[in-house]
Amino acid sequence: MDWGQLWRITSTPDNVPIVALLFLIPFYTWYGLRQAFANDKLIEELEKNPEMTKTHHRKTLPWKPGWAQEVHVWPFLLRVEFLAAIIVTVILMVWSITLNAPLEEPSNPTLTMNPSKAPWYFLGLQEMLVYFDPWMAGVVLPSLIIVGMMAIPYFDTNPLGNGYYTYKQRKFAILTFCFGFLVLWISMIVIGTFIRGPGWVWFWPGQTWDHNIVVYQPNKDLPDFFGITNAWGKAVIGLAFLGGFGAVTGGAIHKWIMSDDFSKKVYQKMSLLQYATLQFFLITMMLLPVKMILRLTLNFKYILVTPWLNL
């Protein structure tokens, strides 16, 4: 166990944000879900007692008859904003006084940095480079992430859970979003920071970085597993695999949606276009973990091999 190196990584000033993320993300996930579960409990109670729905004010927050619905922005909101500004300023000041922003040697095109890491917020993309070619990991997938996120409100037809925390009423949405955000994005950043060493080789936390390591990884493409060498054959089996992957994943997602009465109803409200868009983005998202697993277990490189692009 190389504690020294672990400490060096953890205490590198540029890694402080990631260490902060390690605490902030779980904290706010808990903080949000806690309110969601409290609301879910209230929803359950209200569903049991129809009488209560008429009188209860339907929030888990304290409320007394006669309390005004609204309060003045000045001072009730502005004082909170002012306080927040002061706290953030103090945090930033203390952070800036105690830790210096990194400055390396002057840039030198002839001296490559190893490992050469992207800024931490792009480490997820850099990690994806292990599993996909640059056109996919660096261009297509990031674009799809942005477009897919922008499209969320347009294919989520579930009218419930608008303006309050809830898990029960939005299980499907919450689980898929958390999978994308927490598992595929945040944890990739953590892997990129704590696990990837020189040559982007996987080192477990505490394992000493070996700068001379040479990893012998005979990569295999899908056609190699079948001994296919013909270019047409490669393209056909690649496309067949992708089609199969899409069908299986899409089918599984469909089954999951249909398995519960509520999401079935939400599904019935969707237009064909909405449902196809949802499926497209979810299937594409699932391509990443599937390729990760194949890669890390079988040294699997490409599914689709063509003279122009490999996937």
Place this chain on the structure above:
Amino acid sequence: MAEETNGSGQPNGNGNGNGKKGLATLIEKAVADGKALQKRALSEAEEYKDIQKTHLWKSVFRVKHDETPRSRSLSVLTNVFLHLHPSKINRDAVRYGFTWGMGGITFYLFIVLTFTGILLMYYYHPTKADAFRDILYLEHDVPFGKLLRNMHRWGAHLMVITVWLHMFRVFLTGSYKKPREFNWAVGVILMLFTLLLSFTGYLLPDDQLGFWAVTVGTNMARATPLLGTEGPLGPQLGMTPFNDVRFALLGGSIVDSNALLRAYIWHCIAIPFIVAIFLAVHFWRVRKDGGISGPAPVVLAGEVKELK
């Protein structure tokens, strides 16, 4: 003049009786005038004690600052900085637990970064010869230069974290649902530009860290489908290292002085400008969509017609 400073009241010159009398009245008058002036000054000063009643104050703030509901509303609505707010809001919306304050904190960090960024610009030349040295100069010679640079750097990191947390809470509260779909999309663009803002700043110190991060980052642009030399179908469409997207990003085929200048302009002018515009739309839409979404009363599945 000399007579007045004598102090004993004795005429010290060779003046006659008439002059003596005239002088005494003169002094008396002066003292009386002085007293009157003092009284007036004091009473006027008394008026200045209530700063809110001064001409200057009224010209700046335009409304009274007392505790009537009307004044409280007006002090928000008639202030250019505060008029982003409504005059009243849902009593639960001020709770930290709902918004986590993350949108507001992100905006505050954007302001802090603009402020520290402008100060940094006074010391920075975007040229290969000067950039790195300017950073050293900032760190070692400029008063508070190190603090300034640190605050800008860490503020940027913090802004990335807070924008993600803001997005996460907007998702968890379902606040992107009708009628806020469009504002969510605006938010995604804001997040993208927040990341790009951070990234373009990375190259500016012209050190190894930034240089290689940008080299690796822009090398990926080579692989852009159709538009990059190494991207699928790029070569077939006539892309070379001298006309593809990477060339456009760097202003050349290598990361050099043109790239530095481009990063500088994106970072200091173009992206902040774009972000400011989208922020204006974002805040405008928060208001027009009816303020923030909650904390709203829970709705039961059985109550929604479309779900029955």
